[in-house]
Amino acid sequence: MKNIGVDAMETKETKDKKEKVPRQKMSEQDPQKRIHNFEEVPLGYTEETAIIEAKRCIQCKKPACIAGCPVDVKIPEFINQIAEGNFIESAKVLKETNSLPAVCGRVCPQEDQCEKTCILGKKGEPVAIGRLERFSADYERNSGKVSNPSVAKSNGKKIAVAGAGPAGLTIAGDLVKLGYDVTIFEALHKSGGVLVYGIPEFRLPKAIVEAEVEGLRKLGVKIETNYVIGRTKTIDELFAEGFDAVFIGVGAGAPVFMNVPGENLIGIYSANEYLTRSNLMKAYRFPEYDTPIVRGKRVAVIGGGNVAMDSVRTALRLGAERAMIIYRRTEVEMPARKEEVHHAQEEGVEFLMLTAPVEYIGNKDGWVTGMKCLKMELGEPDASGRRSPVPIKGSEYVIDVDTVVVAVGTVANPIVPATTTGLETNKKGYIVTKDESGLTSREGIYAGGDIVTGSATVILAMGAGRKAANAIHGYLSKK
Amino acid sequence: MNKIIENKKLSENVVKMVFEAPVIAQKRKAGQFIILKINEKGERIPLTIVDSDAQKGTLTIIYQVVGKTTAQLSELKAGDSLQDVQGPLGNPTEIEKFGCVVCVGGGVGVGVVYPLAVALKKAGNEVITIIGSRTKELLILEEEMKKTSDQLIVCTDDGSYGFHGFVSAVLQQLIDEGKKIDHVFAIGPVPMMRVICDVTKPAGIKTVVSLNSIMVDATGMCGACRVSVGGKTKFTCVDGPEFDGHEVDFKLLSDRLKTYCDSEREAYEKHRCGCDGN
Numbered sequence: 189m190k191n192i193g194v195d196a197m198e199t200k201e202t203k204d205k206k207e208k209v210p211r212q213k214m215s216e217q218d219p220q221k222r223i224h225n226f227e228e229v230p231l232g233y234t235e236e237t238a239i240i241e242a243k244r245c246i247q248c249k250k251p252a253c254i255a256g257c258p259v260d261v262k263i264p265e266f267i268n269q270i271a272e273g274n275f276i277e278s279a280k281v282l283k284e285t286n287s288l289p290a291v292c293g294r295v296c297p298q299e300d301q302c303e304k305t306c307i308l309g310k311k312g313e314p315v316a317i318g319r320l321e322r323f324s325a326d327y328e329r330n331s332g333k334v335s336n337p338s339v340a341k342s343n344g345k346k347i348a349v350a351g352a353g354p355a356g357l358t359i360a361g362d363l364v365k366l367g368y369d370v371t372i373f374e375a376l377h378k379s380g381g382v383l384v385y386g387i388p389e390f391r392l393p394k395a396i397v398e399a400e401v402e403g404l405r406k407l408g409v410k411i412e413t414n415y416v417i418g419r420t421k422t423i424d425e426l427f428a429e430g431f432d433a434v435f436i437g438v439g440a441g442a443p444v445f446m447n448v449p450g451e452n453l454i455g456i457y458s459a460n461e462y463l464t465r466s467n468l469m470k471a472y473r474f475p476e477y478d479t480p481i482v483r484g485k486r487v488a489v490i491g492g493g494n495v496a497m498d499s500v501r502t503a504l505r506l507g508a509e510r511a512m513i514i515y516r517r518t519e520v521e522m523p524a525r526k527e528e529v530h531h532a533q534e535e536g537v538e539f540l541m542l543t544a545p546v547e548y549i550g551n552k553d554g555w556v557t558g559m560k561c562l563k564m565e566l567g568e569p570d571a572s573g574r575r576s577p578v579p580i581k582g583s584e585y586v587i588d589v590d591t592v593v594v595a596v597g598t599v600a601n602p603i604v605p606a607t608t609t610g611l612e613t614n615k616k617g618y619i620v621t622k623d624e625s626g627l628t629s630r631e632g633i634y635a636g637g638d639i640v641t642g643s644a645t646v647i648l649a650m651g652a653g654r655k656a657a658n659a660i661h662g663y664l665s666k667k
Numbered sequence: 668m669n670k671i672i673e674n675k676k677l678s679e680n681v682v683k684m685v686f687e688a689p690v691i692a693q694k695r696k697a698g699q700f701i702i703l704k705i706n707e708k709g710e711r712i713p714l715t716i717v718d719s720d721a722q723k724g725t726l727t728i729i730y731q732v733v734g735k736t737t738a739q740l741s742e743l744k745a746g747d748s749l750q751d752v753q754g755p756l757g758n759p760t761e762i763e764k765f766g767c768v769v770c771v772g773g774g775v776g777v778g779v780v781y782p783l784a785v786a787l788k789k790a791g792n793e794v795i796t797i798i799g800s801r802t803k804e805l806l807i808l809e810e811e812m813k814k815t816s817d818q819l820i821v822c823t824d825d826g827s828y829g830f831h832g833f834v835s836a837v838l839q840q841l842i843d844e845g846k847k848i849d850h851v852f853a854i855g856p857v858p859m860m861r862v863i864c865d866v867t868k869p870a871g872i873k874t875v876v877s878l879n880s881i882m883v884d885a886t887g888m889c890g891a892c893r894v895s896v897g898g899k900t901k902f903t904c905v906d907g908p909e910f911d912g913h914e915v916d917f918k919l920l921s922d923r924l925k926t927y928c929d930s931e932r933e934a935y936e937k938h939r940c941g942c943d944g945n
Contacts, residue, residue, distance in 0.1 A: 375886050377704055377711075377751040385884075414702075414753035416886055420690055443890045445900065452893055452900060452919055454926050461889035469710065469883065475937055478710040478736060479883075480930030554922030601887050603905070 258651030293322025353381020441601030450548030484591025689724030729778030773855025
């Protein structure tokens with residue numbers, strides 16, 4: 189098999205004489221091959237490349253990279269262990285502060301965090317911290333010598349965590365290590381939240397998420413699946429049953445539709461549904477798995493974020509002949525990671541920029557057959573600082589489609605706020621927290637992740653879980 | 668894991684199942700549903716809770732065998748387990764003392780309307796129940812309905828039992844006879860709910876229907892179950908499952924229910940010939 193390194197930035201030879209060793213590439217599945225399977229795209233470092241890359245780290249006395257990490261991973265320390273060939277040790281260092289390193293090594297936007305602040309990046313290429321993190325975590329998992337961090341003696345206090353996503357898994361790991369009796373209540377039948385229903389197998393293999401969740405179980409975290417907080421039991425009932433504190437990490441959850449005429453035609457999905465069918469329910473393996481999915485030939489994905497990229501690349505793998513990104517601004521404004529856009533381009537995704545749907549057209553059976561679009565041009569910057577799209581009059585045209593995925597964001601799911609007395613929310617329905625600790629308007633209830641911030645990243649949710657863990661520990665230690 | 672206590676055929680293709688789900692049994696109210704997933708590779712299907720026993724910690728559901736999942740469900744025996752049961756989901760029925768209430772149930776929908784009839788009777792209403800099926804053998808819950816109703820009218824499409832004709836004709840007759848009806852609950856196949864609404868709308872009788880949209884997560888996350896009610900998009904799972912029948916776009920509902928027809932047929936055929944390995 190032909191493997192192609194794709195870091196576009198790395199193709200430029202560095203001219204800096206001091207930096208002789210270039211940032212090491214990670215081999216990837218060939219684009220033409222990978223669009224026919226759901227296997228992971230990047231293949232990871234070998235031991236040799238990991239050591240070469242690790243040795244590029246200059247072990248700063250005051251490491252700027254750590255300041256860029258929401259969970260304060262001891263970056264130079266774990267990289268040094270790799271440089272020395274102590275791979276298992278390096279994983280131990282990672283796990284001191286990050287309960288999901290194999291996940292973060294894959295889906296964190298390192299280019300905006302640790303790698304952005306890496307000192308080597310000032311003159312050349314930053315150390316590939318994410319790739320090294322992934323290498324280290326994978327090495328440990330594959331070695332079968334997975335170490336469990338030490339757990340303090342039980343303090344008899346009970347914590348309930350609503351939602352087994354990145355925020356909930358992080359706080360559960362942190363508090364169980366401090367001796368708390370932690371139970372996670374997860375609405376779906378599987379733990380992981382967005383890591384299992386949202387992010388596709390080709391970007392984050394589900395076996396990795398399962399292994400990380402299993403690690404938490406071994407530490408003593410209890411997980412109740414099929415348990416919808418607000419329906420199966422309310423937070424007030426959990427307190428009545430003797431829980432001392434509750435953390436809400438239920439995610440943003442509810443999909444946004446655009447209120448465009450014809451949006452309920454068959455074949456038009458929210459990204460949440462499309463991805464949940466494919467990822468959580470494994471519809472891409474239908475009929476081996478029982479959940480079906482529409483395998484469109486001409487698929488339009490509306491939006492320019494990571495979820496849109498995940499959806500369009502899923503459509504390709506489900507057999508789309510035309511897989512299109514429809515975005516109302518230009519590539520410059522797209523919120524998706526560069527790496528994801530690059531992968532999608534390599535795989536043959538078409539990018540229709542400055543385009544917005546205004547109406548969907550259907551046939552007599554109610555199936556979508558076309559999408560009327562307007563061309564846009566960029567006007568003045570809006571509140572987000574990005575130039576806002578302005579429709580060009582009379583520019584309507586129709587694109588033939590048989591499947592549409594709407595990936596324009598999510599809003600707060602109201603189930604938990606609506607069923608919890610005295611829990612303050614803002615205008616958009618997100619839970620209001622006092623400060624970074626995640627404390628809500630009610631004593632003993634903390635919240636973090638997308639249900640507080642709106643759609644953000646895995647690592648920011650993990651950071652919120654970490655901070656709330658510290659706050660709950662402080663609160664219950666005084667009690 | 669939820670242990671099955673009973674799985675008994677009520678008619679040729681309608682089955683009643685009782686299984687353990689202690690937390691949900693404590694909590695559920697009439698009109699709510701569960702999501703059930705049989706095994707690792709199974710799909711998530713919504714089913715209305717027909718009855719519960721808080722003391723024994725059990726739930727009762729009634730389902731019709733229409734595809735692979737329901738066929739597999741019908742093959743399970745007492746002592747077997749369901750891998751996943753999530754609930755109670757959806758909003759409970761708004762039960763109050765309306766006066767005279769007509770409960771209309773068609774096919775397997777009779778199972779869904781049954782808990783409503785019980786709750787409505789308990790709330791002090793005069794309950795008239797109209798239940799129907801294609802033919803006598805497919806009729807379910809006649810005895811139970813008789814017990815909970817002030818009047819029970821049974822009909823069959825082929826005239827093999829009771830009134831010869833549709834449930835809507837019986838309701839029309841009641842209205843024409845001048846019976847004062849304050850509220851109607853209609854649950855069954857989409858065409859049945861639609862014709863009932865066609866009858867009650869001109870008569871100005873508030874009519875509540877319970878929708879059986881396709882769902883995945885059933886907590887408001889995916890939007891698979893979206894329906895149009897009064898021109899606005901609603902999610903059956905969190906905004907419903909019950910809606911004002913006079914506002915529901917039944918054509919859209921019935922179209923969307925056909926989304927996976929071909930896939931469902933393929934899966935069911937593979938299951939029936941034993942080619943799916945389970």
